[in-house]
Each structure stands twice: as C-alpha cells, then as structure tokens.
Amino acid sequence: MTPIRWFMSYLKKYRWYMISGLCLVVVTTMLALINPYISGQIVDDVIQGGAFDLLPKLILVLIGVTVLRSALRFTFLMFFETSSQGVLYSLREAVYKKFMKEDFDFYNHHRTGDLMSRQTGDMDAVRHFVSHVIYFSFENVLLFLFALVMIFTVNMKLAICMLVVLPFTAFITYRQSKEIKPAFGRIRQCFSSLNAFAQENISGNRVVKAFAKEDFETEKFNKENDAYRDAQISSSNIWRRYIPIFEIFSNLLTVVLMVVGGYMVIQGEMTIGQFVTVNGYLWMLNNPVRQFGWIINDIQNFVTSIEKIYSTYKIEPDIKELEVPLHSERVSGKIKFENVDYYSYDDVILRDINFEVEPGQTVGIIGATGSGKSTLMNLLCRFYDVTDGRITIGRVNVKNFDLHSLRGSIGIAMQDVFLFSDTIEGNIAYGNPECSFEEVEKAAKIANADDFIRKMPEGYDTIVGERGVGLSGGQRQRISLARALVKNPSILILDDTTSAIDMETEFQIQNELKTVGKDRTVFIIAHRISSIMDADQILVLDNGRIVERGTHESLLEQKGYYYTVFNHQYGEFDEFRAHRMEERGDQNGTK
C-alpha cells in the first residue's frame, strides 16, 4: 500500500462531507461571480443609466447573494474541518494502536521524541491538508477552468494563446515538486530530531544539573535549533525561486491579452467589447496560477508528512499472535523451558536453557549483571521470541496464546520501575483499572507500601511525577510490586524488585506473599542470597547459560558461584551472629 492510498482509506469515511463540501465550493465560486456583475449593473444601469427603480431589487440580490455565499462558505469550511479532525482522530488512533503493538525491539531502535513527532508535527501537516489545501486547490482549479471556458466562448484563438502558458506552468510545477520534497523531508527530519533532543533533555534534567552540563546541553540544543531554522530557510531558498515564476506567468496572461488581444482587435478578429470581457475574466485565470506555487508547497509538505507517518506505521512487530490464538482466562503456572537459545542480532544472550517449574513453586534466579536474567523473563512474557527451542506454559507453547491471555496472567515488577504521572492508586491499579480501592490497598499492604503511602500528604491520591519522581527507589519498587499483585497473576515475576528495599522489609514482603496465591508460580531475580534462599529451585546464570541449579542447600554443597556469593554475604551474617551471641550472653549474665 502506498502512503497516499493508506491515507485515502481514512478519508473515505468522510467522502460525503468532502463531496458535499466540494459541491458547496462550486456553488460559492459561482455565487462569487454574481456580485461583481450586480455591482456592474448598479453602476451602469442605475447610477449612470438613471434606472433608479432597479436599485432596491439589485441591492437585495447583492445582500442576499453575499449572505447566502457567506453561509455556504462557512458550511463548507466546517465540513472540511470536520473531515480533517475526523481523519486526524482516526489516524492518531491507528498510529497509537500500532505504537501499543510494537515490540520491545522497535522501541530499542526509536527515540521517544521521534515517535512523538509522528503524532504531533507530522499530523498537523495532514490536518492542514484536509481542512484547507484540498478545497483551496479545488477552488483555484475551478476558477481557472471556469475562466478558461468563458474565454474560449469569447474567442478561441485568444484562449489557445493563453493556454501556451500552461505547459510551462506544468514544467515548473514538476520541477518545484521534485525539488521541494527533499527540503520538506529535511524539515520533518530536523523537527523530529529537535523534538527528540528536547524530550531527552527534559527527561534527563536531573543528570544535566548534577553534572552542571547546562552549557553543553545548550550548545547541543543550539545545533538542533539552528539545523531546524536552516532547514526551513533552505526550503524557502528553493521555493523563492519558483513562486516568483508563477507570479510572472500569472501576469504574463495580461501581456498576452495586451499583445494578442490588441492585435486581434486591430485586425478585426475580435471586438473591443470582447477584449473588455476577457479582461474581466482575467483575474480568475491570474489568481490560480499565482497560488500554484503555494499549493505545491502545501501538497508536498503533506506528502512528506504522511509518508513519514506511514513509514513508522507500517513497521510490523516481530511478536505476533497466531491467526487463531489460544485464549485462556488464566494460564497455569506450569512452565517449561526446552533448549532455549536467544540471540539479539549476533549477540548470544541465552544459550541452551532448560528447566521446569510446577505451579506454586518459587524459582530464584541469580547471576552477574548482564548474564541474561531479565531476558529469561522477557522471553516468558514473550516480549521477545526465542531464537531456538521453546517455552511452554501448561504444555502450550507461549507463541500459541493470544498476548492478552499470556501477559494478563503474568504479573511482573520490572527492575527499572516506570510509574505514570497519575495518582498512586491509579498506578497500582494500572493492570486492573476496574478493581476496588480495597484490592489496591490489599496489594499495597502485601508489598509493604501501605504505611508510607498513608503518610504522604494526600495518601493514595498523591500524584507521583513521571518515572516516580519524588519517591525513593525502595518506595517505587514497592508500588511496582503492588501493581503486579493487583492483577492476581498465576505467574509472578519479581525482577530485582527488592534491591532498594532493606532486608527486613523484604522478609516481611516475602512472608506476606506466601500467604496469598498458593498455586502461584513466582520468579525472583535478585542479588541477595536472602531474597532467593527459600526458593524451590535456584538457577545461577552466567553469560547466558545456567551454570548451577538446585536448592539453597544443594548449591552450597556444589561450592560454585552461589557458594562464593553466599560467603561474601554470609561474612556479614557471621558478624551478626557474634553480636547475637553477645546479646544472649548479656541476657544470661543479667539473669
């Protein structure tokens, strides 16, 4: 599908608006020709001719026509505006829906500000096109054709002479269209880039300030700002060459009339009256030609924008549902990874992963930074597809479920917590917006968040900033955990969700978690042994492979990575025990 055809499919819905709008344009254009005629009559017949009786009638026609024309014009403007806003609404929705569907890989390769430009700046060019350019071009073409027909009826030879301008106009049109398009492409590109830069600068404002890099940012911004300005100016450098040419062509018609018309009158091929008549129509020929250059600009700007929108829109996500996906209200917690490999482009991220989990079990995952722990969970949620092997839930390949069933049954608290600029309640209820306040509160209590939320000035109604600005890391993690719990998922994934939470609180949370959802499968990714030591099985990941597995006890016996990590952390425990012994000693002593 071409971008234009894609656009037309949205415009189709408003075709009746468009068609009636265009009909009204025809009528108003006709009506616009009446008034000069009436005025002429008033001047000729009434004022000069002395036919005073005609005046009231003519005046009434004059006013009547103007009122009618104004009303019709207003109507068609509203028609086009309605169509434009309607098309825009559907286009925005279509693009937004596509954004919602695109997979993680897409987002790894697109900047937020770039994507936003598709929905803002580029859409605006589409709005302008439907609401203004369409009828405006039509009006002008109509006037031009109308005048041409009139001149033809007056004198065919003269009309043909005037048509000589047309091929040149067509040629210039072609040249301008061709040359201006890349310039508009550059403008859209620079706009997008400026937008992306602004977006990042605003999001990263804390880092900018912390490193006192305002000057550096300003310098970079100036480059973007300059580039945008220069792109605009260099596009004007192109059309400033063409628009005056159309101006010349437009006025050249007067010269043609002067010379050819004059010659024909002198030769007696035309009367002076006809000459005057043609002159009267000349403005209808002039003006459209004069507008041509501007119309080309508008059209090319629109084409560039719709192409840009469509090029983003048409990217299909790799993660797709089957034609007839399997629906399940709640997938089970029985999970099996069979010979799973995952490559991201050429990098091996996971290799030969095999494990099995029964419903209700807890799996602990530990391993170095970047060893593939999060990826393992991303594959389970099908944020990425395995390169090789398969993942099954209740013996069904995850690829066979519809995404709603699959992800709807998995509650995940991600390692970097993203909160929305909404109330705390709204954030917790994100996965289940219809849930009651009691459910939100219950989840918050399990996540050990209820206390600190209640201490905030507006409690659950406190609006948190984007990314949870204003909350500490531990607070954000607990809200994110509560958010995962509200879904009441059959599979719960805690991806390093407790790293900023102290051990005691974490311990309480884990105890609470055990009391709810007995058949829930839980994955815990953590760096602290204490977070995962109770798990039914523990997987140790290194460089994308499972290098050790077992329970806490069996892993300690293996004396591998797990054992080393334990010892580092256990050293601290040793000291604790010494204090504890001492404490007991004190107590014994006082007894």
Add this chain to the structure above:
Amino acid sequence: MARNKFDQDESLEVKFDLNQVKRLLKYVRPYRQKMILTIALMLLSSALGMLIPLFLKQVMDVYIPEKNMKAIIGMAVLTFLVILAVSIILRIKITLTSRIGQGVIHSLRRELFDHLQELPFSYYDSRPHGKIQVRLVNYVNNLSDLLSNGIVNTITDLCSLVFILFFMLALNVQLTLLCMCGIPILAVLIAFVKKHQRRGWQISSNKQSNLNAYIAESINGIRVTQAFVREERNTEIFNRLSGEYRKAWMSVIKYNFMLSPVVDIISVITMALIYYIGVEWLKVGNDVVTVGTLVAFSSYIGRFWQPINTLASFYNSLLTAISYLERIFETIDEPISVKDLPGATEMPPIKGDVEFKDVDFSYDDGVKILNHVNFKAKAGDTYAIVGPTGAGKSTIVNLISRFYNIDSGQLLIDGIDINSVTIKSLRKQMGVMMQDSFIFSGTIMDNIRYGNMEATDEEVIRAAKTVCAHDFIMEMDHGYQTEVNERGSRLSAGQRQLISFARALLADPKILILDEATSSIDTETEILLQEGLARLLKGRTSFIIAHRLSTIKNADCILYIDRGNIVEKGNHDELMAKKGEYYKLYMSQYSFLEKTPEMVGQN
C-alpha cells in the same frame, strides 16, 4: 511531588493582555531593518501592481483605437518589466520573511530553553514532561508565520487601508463616513466573539498539551503497558484525550471561520447603503455626489474592505497564537528559585570538608523534611547515610549539590557557604550518581564522557574498567561505540548503573555522592567494584546511601537519619557498641536468617 497529571488542564496564573504583545515585539526588534525593508518593498510592489491595469487601460482606450501595434508592444514590454520587478520583490520578500520568522522563533526557543536549563528540579517534578516539551517545540513553531508574514502583511494592509481612505476622503467625505460606519459594528461583533475565542484557544492548547503528555508517557512506559496488557485501555484514554482536543478545536475554529463572512456581510451592507443613499442624493440632485464620484467610489469600497478582511484573519491568528504565547511567556517568567546570588564567586578547588550548620529544609508544600541538621564531614572520608524510608536521606545529599535551597542555617564546603558561590562551579566539582541512571541516546562512549567532555577515549575506558563495566561493554556488538537510547533498553539495570558510575567517576569529583547507586549490581561485581573504589574514594569525600550493609560497614562514619535529623553518628563498631537505632537496624536485617543457622554452621 507532582501537581499535575496528563489529563488535567494546567491553570494559567497570569492573564494575557495586550501589553504582552509588546513583549513579543522585543523578539522582532533585531529584525527591524529587515522588516522595514520588507514593508517598503511590499508597498512598492503594490504600487507597481496598480500600474498594470493602468497600462491595460491605456492600450484599450488609446492604442487599440489608434491601431498602434508598436505602442502596444512597447506597453507590453513595459508591463513585462513591471512584472519582473514585482517578481523580484516577491523573491526578496520570501527571503526576508522566512529569515525573520525563523529567526524570531529561533531566538524565542533559545531563550525558553536557556530558562528551562536554569529551572530547578521542582519545576520538572511537578508536571508531565510532555507538557514542557510541547511548549518548547510545538507552541513555538506555531508562531513563525505570525511573526513574519503576519506582521508584514498587517502593516502593508494598514498602509493600503490608509492610502485608500485618503483617496476616498479626497473623493467624498460623506460617502467615506458612510462606508466607515461598518467598522464600529464590526468592532462590537469582534469584541463579543473575542471572549469565546480566547477561552476556546486556551482550552484547545491545553488539550493539545494533555495529548502530548500522554503520548510521551505512553511511549516511555510502553514496557509496563504491554506487561500489564493495558493497550486497549490506553487507547481508550488516548482517544478520549484526542477527542477532547478535537472537540475543543472544532468549537473554537467556528469563530475563526465566522469572522470573514461577517466582514463580507458588513461590507456588502455598507456598499448597499452607499448605493442607496448615493442614489437618493442623486435623485434629490444636491451637490453632495455626482454620478462620476459615485461610480469611482464604488470601485474603492471593495479595496477598502479587502485589507480589513486580511486584517481580520491576522487577528484570528493572533488570538490563536496568544494562547500558545502566554504559555511560553509563563515558562520564561517562571522564577528560578535556585540561582547564583549577586556577587557569587567561583568555588575554589574543593578539598572536601562539608558542614551542615543548623540546616532546615522543606519542599514547596511546607512539610518540614530536615530539622536543625548539624554535622561536619572531614575531607577524604566516606559517610554512609542510613535510616528508614522517607527520613530525608536523599534530601540531605541533594542539598550538598544545591539542587534545592535550604530554608535556614548554613551549608559550608571548605568553610565556604555554598550559597555564595556559583552553582556551576560547585556542581562541576561533585560527582552525583542518582537513583535512576539516565542514559542519553548516543554511544556508550558519549554517555560515560558526559561526566567530563575533555576526557580522552583512554580515560573513558579507564573509568569503565574501574567500575567493572569494560568487560560487558566490549562484549557488545560495537563495544564503546554501541548505540543506546534514552530508555537504555539495550542495557540491563545493573549495566546502566555501572555506566552512570563510570560517568560520575570521570568527572573526577572531590565530593562523590552515591544515592542508591549500586542496588542492581550483583555481589561479585560489587566486590570487584569496591576494590577499585577503595582506591578511588581516597582523597574524596563521599556520601553513600545504600541498603547493602557491606557497603555501609566500611564507611568512616555512618549517619543514622530519622525524621529529618541525625540521631546517631559514628563508625560501624562504635554504633554497634552503642546498641541504638543503627544496632537495631543492623540486627533486624539478619534476624530472619537465624532460622538456618545450622546450615550456615556446616560450611
């Protein structure tokens, strides 16, 4: 804490009045000469344009009857020269106006950006970022045409209006007055509609801002959205916001569309009036009008109303632009609460002594966060800050960088009040690593180098090695040249923390602040990291907020914060011996592990 979310309209504190249009002209002033030149050329061009009908008339009335083909051709050549001149002027006009328009919005945007860089955290924290962005990019763009073509055309139109008025008055005073009686009617109608229009455009720009904020958040939060299968619900919200924008737009655009028909109707009515009264006068046969004047006058009426019509459309775009402009000015006027005091000096090279003297602090809401905080940190020492959630740990370290102003008391570095030095010279000597590690889109190399732009590649790599990031970076497809983006999505959380750690180190700060900066880093790496770090921390004063007791224990001094105050201070052994809050915290961290002591014993 935030005050505004994506679907709430922002209120406007300052009402826009025409005085602020003057302020707008400030941005046009540098282009005054270009502007005047453009206007002069435009006037010349319209004067030249008027010649063409005259030439044609000459041909019709004189040369054709004379059958003087030579003269006609001569006239045609003359006409062509005029056309050429008009076209050249048009070309110059396009050149000048595009430079003026783009130049003005360029400098307006620059001023806005500069101001945004100065605005403190609290400004960014209190509203969705998409709403700041829409002002900087989209709103500003909307002004370019108004500030170039708009102004030029308006002045040109005003000139031609005066010109025509002059001719009309010369022709006939009474008829001119008749013609002008339409103006007050127009003014009244405009004033009547203005209220709705102003309000309407304000609503519309607000809705645009909301939509923008929601798009930004939807993209940034896409992972959560997909994980929580909220796509449909979000689409509903998006459609609601998009629909509100559409509704606001439709309900205000009709006023814009009304203006031109209203001008047309008023003009035709005055025209009718002139014909009617003119003809009545003719009938009576008084000397007020003659047939000739009435005929001539009738051709002027159209030319009188035509510039008024274009002025009306300028007025429309002005009203639209004002709704954007007032938002832009509002941001520029936003007071900078954290700024250099008059006479602020450069911070001399920091040795690293930090002192809090009776420091009180509260955020905007007035809730006291810190209460008479007093402590001295010795240069080169490591301070761990511990305490319950919400006790004010992050606040304390944020104050050292002067991210916020303290309410009372003094904060001294090397005995110098940090309020008396420039913010930049202060922050440049500090390395701060925050809770969330923001990654800019660009290469990993660029991201680390952000800490010190002058650093060579070797220095960057050395910093990466120190924080144990080198290995994983080298494993990526393009090593240090691997492109990452703002969501840092190709990096794990731990990797991102290591990168921002390297970034902080590269700044070679005398004071290093780590605010929950290593939470996602695994134990092995952390141990390696600490070896490197021990060397690095030498000679630097550092403040560390962390939950890992291993990190805390090694600190020279531990500050236990509760309810905005330091309740305990000392090194690990001292505080353990004291058996106070820290002791309780420490013991509670492990008490639950006691259930498996026998197993620990086995090893």
